[in-house]
Amino acid sequence: MEEVQAKKKLFSAVQPSGAVTIGNYIGAIRNFVALQDEYDCLYAVADLHAITVRQEPAALRRNTLSLMALFIACGVDPEKCVLFVQSHVPAHCELTWVLNTITYPGELSRMTQFKDKSAKHADNVNMGLMDYPVLMVSDILLYQAALVPIGADQKQHLELTRDLAIRFNNRYGATFTVPEGYFPKGSSARIMSLADPARKMSKSDENPNGFVTMDDDKDTVLRKFKRAVTDSEAEVRYDPVNKPGVSNLLTIYTAFTGKSTEEAEREFAGKGYGDFKLAVGETVADALAPVREEKARLLADKGYLNAVMKRGEEAAARIARRTLSKVYRKVGFYTGD
Numbered sequence: 001m002e003e004v005q006a007k008k009k010l011f012s013a014v015q016p017s018g019a020v021t022i023g024n025y026i027g028a029i030r031n032f033v034a035l036q037d038e039y040d041c042l043y044a045v046a047d048l049h050a051i052t053v054r055q056e057p058a059a060l061r062r063n064t065l066s067l068m069a070l071f072i073a074c075g076v077d078p079e080k081c082v083l084f085v086q087s088h089v090p091a092h093c094e095l096t097w098v099l100n101t102i103t104y105p106g107e108l109s110r111m112t113q114f115k116d117k118s119a120k121h122a123d124n125v126n127m128g129l130m131d132y133p134v135l136m137v138s139d140i141l142l143y144q145a146a147l148v149p150i151g152a153d154q155k156q157h158l159e160l161t162r163d164l165a166i167r168f169n170n171r172y173g174a175t176f177t178v179p180e181g182y183f184p185k186g187s188s189a190r191i192m193s194l195a196d197p198a199r200k201m202s203k204s205d206e207n208p209n210g211f212v213t214m215d216d217d218k219d220t221v222l223r224k225f226k227r228a229v230t231d232s233e234a235e236v237r238y239d240p241v242n243k244p245g246v247s248n249l250l251t252i253y254t255a256f257t258g259k260s261t262e263e264a265e266r267e268f269a270g271k272g273y274g275d276f277k278l279a280v281g282e283t284v285a286d287a288l289a290p291v292r293e294e295k296a297r298l299l300a301d302k303g304y305l306n307a308v309m310k311r312g313e314e315a316a317a318r319i320a321r322r323t324l325s326k327v328y329r330k331v332g333f334y335t336g337d
């Protein structure tokens with residue numbers, strides 16, 4: 001009899017901490033779509049993560065629904081993937097508590113993201129901000145995910161996931177799948193701020209000219225690219241060390257066109273930065289227009305979005321509960337049997 005091979009599980013999430021940027025799209029969401037046929041995918045709106053920095057409650061609710069609609073508008077198919085909201089599945093918090101007891105403060109305080117966010121939110125350096133990576137570890141391990149598609153900025157957190165999975169398995173016996181990072185070809189790109197190419201593009205950046213959101217209309221997109229920081233040469237060449245601004249624009253251009261860097265360099269050879277920025281802006285704006293339209297259509301149908309979330313919650317909770325029960329048994333919690 002032919003053996004039916006189960007598809008590998010894959011988990012990823014995006015925080016509803018603001019309007020999603022083209023950095024989130026290039027580093028995460030477009031890969032969600034590319035992977036959904038080949039793997040058993042679970043994708044979450046990470047609201048528990050989002051509150052590690054101060055969120056306005058009404059905006060958080062709005063952003064959660066908006067991100068769910070964006071996933072679907074970008075092509076994530078709720079018939080093929082489990083799409084859910086993180087706080088709807090309590091097992092994420094429950095597993096985090098257990099994993100906290102095998103995590104050392106030094107492992108968390110040296111995380112680049114913790115240091116960056118602590119500096120950025122100096123008035124609110126809370127325990128949740130420090131514990132963020134353990135919650136992320138729980139997100140992944142709960143679903144026994146073999147693969148985690150992430151942007152290059154999240155590699156440290158994935159390392160911690162592997163370390164904690166191995167640590168728990170060594171202490172209590174085989175429990176968790178030790179996941180691998182998944183960086184589909186051309187996706188390792190870290191998209192940088194248009195206003196300061198030394199910093200990553202972030203949706204919570206206080207300078208709105210630094211990021212392009214998936215909701216920006218054509219005029220806004222063109223304006224932001226027109227203002228993008230470049231350099232004093234007039235040569236479109238990929239050289240992230242000496243020409244970080246231009247290289248970032250080339251990365252964005254190739255991500256949206258599928259062209260290679262060499263092709264793009266040839267295309268803009270002899271052209272000024274004005275033409276180059278306009279071409280990048282138009283490419284991005286044209287790509288975003290249909291997504292924006294579809295998202296608006298979905299947001300007008302809240303009943304449908306709620307139903308997708310409910311179905312996702314049930315499917316996610318079923319898998320999560322199985323892992324959590326195993327963990328509870330292994331650590332010695334009395335379960336009555």
Ligand code: AQP
Pocket residue numbers: 013014015016017018021023024025026027028046149150151152153154189190191192200201202203204205
């Ligand atoms: N600039 C980026 N380039 C490439 N990938 C990126 N990602 C984020 N920014 C970039 C990827 O997007 C996914 C979801 O990220 P997130 O929302 O969970 O958290 P984040 O990485 O902290 O994203 P932001 O935009 O910087 O959010 P804020 O400003 O709220 O902290 C991840 O897979 C990430 O790699």
